[in-house]
Amino acid sequence: MPMYFFPSWWWKWWQQGQQSEPAPSPPGGTAPAPAFFRWFHREGDFATVAAAALETAKREAWSVLDEKTRRRQLRAFVMLSLQIAPLSANPGPLGALGAHLYSTQDRNAAGSAIARTFVLLAPAGLRPTRDVITEEDQQSTYAMETGLPAFIVVVLATLGALAAAYIASVGAEAAHAINFDEEITKRMLSAHARALEVMSMHVERERIAGRELPFDEVERSLLLGLEDVQRQLATMQRKPLPSPFQGATEFVRTATGSFLPIAALALLVLFILNQPQRRT
Numbered sequence: 441m442p443m444y445f446f447p448s449w450w451w452k453w454w455q456q457g458q459q460s461e462p463a464p465s466p467p468g469g470t471a472p473a474p475a476f477f478r479w480f481h482r483e484g485d486f487a488t489v490a491a492a493a494l495e496t497a498k499r500e501a502w503s504v505l506d507e508k509t510r511r512r513q514l515r516a517f518v519m520l521s522l523q524i525a526p527l528s529a530n531p532g533p534l535g536a537l538g539a540h541l542y543s544t545q546d547r548n549a550a551g552s553a554i555a556r557t558f559v560l561l562a563p564a565g566l567r568p569t570r571d572v573i574t575e576e577d578q579q580s581t582y583a584m585e586t587g588l589p590a591f592i593v594v595v596l597a598t599l600g601a602l603a604a605a606y607i608a609s610v611g612a613e614a615a616h617a618i619n620f621d622e623e624i625t626k627r628m629l630s631a632h633a634r635a636l637e638v639m640s641m642h643v644e645r646e647r648i649a650g651r652e653l654p655f656d657e658v659e660r661s662l663l664l665g666l667e668d669v670q671r672q673l674a675t676m677q678r679k680p681l682p683s684p685f686q687g688a689t690e691f692v693r694t695a696t697g698s699f700l701p702i703a704a705l706a707l708l709v710l711f712i713l714n715q716p717q718r719r720t
Contacts, residue, residue, distance in 0.1 A: 497633035535601030539687025555600030555684035600684030
């Protein structure tokens with residue numbers, strides 16, 4: 441069984457709030473253009489599919505899934521990431537990430553790492569031209585039937601949200617598939633899944649405590665591991681580590697471990713120099 445806490449607080453809020461969410465207009469409609477384009481996704485069993493996606497990512501087994509199963513799990517994986525990235529039990533619009541959501545640089549760096557994965561997998565220069573609509577394992581469309589259950593809505597207001605929508609729609613199609621056999625991609629998605637698990641449980645502990653809690657050693661280690669793999673992929677792509685939203689940060693790496701041997705050697709030298717010289 442997967443070891444993570446599904447953010448049920450977010451799901452309950454979504455079920456209540458999305459009932460009145462306006463449906464996207466098909467191309468050529470007369471409705472005014474929204475401030476941002478949106479990604480609408482419908483999933484009838486989100487918790488089960490998201491849990492299966494986490495296990496697939498951890499086992500690095502994306503390539504063994506059939507096309508429809510991979511498409512459905514990948515979309516749930518992306519959507520779960522956008523739910524966890526704000527690191528808050530106070531639900532808000534998905535995709536509307538920003539530095540204002542995080543009280544510390546570490547929390548910003550954690551949210552940035554979760555949102556950055558899909559930026560590295562998506563092509564550069566993404567620009568939305570219309571709303572994106574996806575449903576479970578079906579191919580993405582731009583038209584919507586009426587009288588069906590509500591959609592989960594992602595606002596395409598940041599690069600991280602835009603890349604996530606691309607991966608879930610265009611990137612999930614066979615003709616534009618991610619290379620799941622590439623070693624660095626498998627390792628990054630596996631590290632990403634483990635980070636999602638610990639962060640979902642961390643946010644739940646904060647919800648129970650009623651306050652923010654510092655990351656423990658295991659959580660920080662997994663987040664640093666994810667950022668390290670992302671940095672390796674960015675280096676292979678010959679580009680700097682991308683910022684998934686304005687004000688995104690990275691973890692501050694302390695030099696304590698490498699400094700200690702040097703400091704000890706320096707103290708030893710000073711001790712020797714300060715000793716009175718023995719006369720021969």
